[in-house]
Amino acid sequence: MSQNQSIFRTPGEVHFGAGAVASVGRIAKTWGERALIITGARSAKTTGALDAVCQSLKAAGVSVVIYDKVGHEPTIRLVEEARALARSEQCDLMIGLGGGSPIDTAKCAAGLFYSPEPVASHFRDGLEPPDRALPWIAVPTTAGAGAEATPNSVLIDEETKIKQSLRSWRWLAKAAIVDPQLTVSCPPTVTAYSGMDAFTQAVESYVSRHATPLTEAISFEAALQVAKALPRAYENGADLEARTAVAWGATMAGIALANARLGAVHGFAHPVGAFYSLPHGMVCAILLPWVIEYNLDVAAPKYARLARALDVTAPASSDECAARDFLAYVRELNARLGIPAKLGEVGLERDRIDEIVKHTLPSGSLAANPKDVPEEDLKAMLAAQL
Ligand SMILES: [Fe+2]
Numbered sequence: 001m002s003q004n005q006s007i008f009r010t011p012g013e014v015h016f017g018a019g020a021v022a023s024v025g026r027i028a029k030t031w032g033e034r035a036l037i038i039t040g041a042r043s044a045k046t047t048g049a050l051d052a053v054c055q056s057l058k059a060a061g062v063s064v065v066i067y068d069k070v071g072h073e074p075t076i077r078l079v080e081e082a083r084a085l086a087r088s089e090q091c092d093l094m095i096g097l098g099g100g101s102p103i104d105t106a107k108c109a110a111g112l113f114y115s116p117e118p119v120a121s122h123f124r125d126g127l128e129p130p131d132r133a134l135p136w137i138a139v140p141t142t143a144g145a146g147a148e149a150t151p152n153s154v155l156i157d158e159e160t161k162i163k164q165s166l167r168s169w170r171w172l173a174k175a176a177i178v179d180p181q182l183t184v185s186c187p188p189t190v191t192a193y194s195g196m197d198a199f200t201q202a203v204e205s206y207v208s209r210h211a212t213p214l215t216e217a218i219s220f221e222a223a224l225q226v227a228k229a230l231p232r233a234y235e236n237g238a239d240l241e242a243r244t245a246v247a248w249g250a251t252m253a254g255i256a257l258a259n260a261r262l263g264a265v266h267g268f269a270h271p272v273g274a275f276y277s278l279p280h281g282m283v284c285a286i287l288l289p290w291v292i293e294y295n296l297d298v299a300a301p302k303y304a305r306l307a308r309a310l311d312v313t314a315p316a317s318s319d320e321c322a323a324r325d326f327l328a329y330v331r332e333l334n335a336r337l338g339i340p341a342k343l344g345e346v347g348l349e350r351d352r353i354d355e356i357v358k359h360t361l362p363s364g365s366l367a368a369n370p371k372d373v374p375e376e377d378l379k380a381m382l383a384a385q386l
Pocket residue numbers: 145197201266280284
């Protein structure tokens with residue numbers, strides 16, 4: 001394909017709306033008879049989401065096996081265990097239920113189901129995924145990562161602490177079932193971090209080198225949906241209208257980033273998150289204003305367009321002024337959500353900067369940033385946050 005051509009891909013179906021989770025059984029039945037549900041140890045149980053999914057599956061005649069050991073980060077070991085369970089239980093379908101972690105675990109376990117090789121070989125040696133994947137369905141219970149809409153699975157290698165993506169277009173979900181009602185019980189910090197992950201993904205995909213008019217339209221609206229509603233969802237978790245807007249924004253940002261990629265925030269976010277065990281969304285939120293400021297001279301017209309749509313700049317202001325107003329707005333949004341202004345406040349140390357930058361440099365997200373970021377600038381951007 002030549003450089004001026006693009007392809008746009010999405011999950012097979014997106015079922016959206018309060019109560020949509022009740023349709024998981026009917027949708028699953030079109031893809032399989034025996035489903036492995038991959039979920040976390042606690043929240044999907046205490047909120048009733050797991051029960052709702054199981055009931056719907058059983059009512060549709062789909063039998064259920066549960067793998068519930070996923071923690072706050074997906075790892076090679078978790079994918080290996082889930083894949084082994086699906087094989088031994090002869091499952092023909094997987095369902096990822098929860099935040100980005102269980103969804104990415106399900107995506108990778110389904111994507112490598114037919115591979116005879118260990119998951120670690122795909123991760124460490126770059127072995128290509130097989131030509132076919134087990135069908136899988138995403139049921140997110142947080143609004144943020146957009147993992148229900150992407151073809152990549154972000155995993156951590158527990159031995160090396162390296163965090164990176166495995167991806168294949170064959171790994172897109174057969175269906176994403178996005179039920180904002182499932183996000184109502186998210187505590188405020190999870191709401192803030194995951195919501196700012198979605199906002200960062202919307203902004204980074206909007207200004208990405210790989211953005212197209214199609215992805216820009218989706219990124220732009222995703223950023224507005226999240227920005228306007230996230231403070232309300234943070235302050236009053238029961239506000240279903242706000243939860244619905246943030247859920248739209250998260251899924252739309254996922255669709256946009258799957259096709260347009262991201263930027264320097266996500267280049268940094270993987271090594272920083274892995275080295276310091278920090279929530280991904282919090283790391284993204286802290287880094288976003290720093291990267292916007294760095295990109296101002298190349299991306300001002302797009303940041304300005306966001307500022308005008310959010311009504312945070314004077315109507316007659318220049319692109320340069322409006323872009324600076326957008327930067328100030330993002331800093332204020334973070335402060336309103338209780339998010340620190342610098343990585344130094346959450347543990348960043350001077351003597352780890354070189355190592356973080358070494359792991360940032362090969363990132364595909366960094367390559368999509370609208371402005372080249374040389375090694376010395378990456379180091380300076382982190383050093384400024386000590
Ligand atoms: Fe992200």
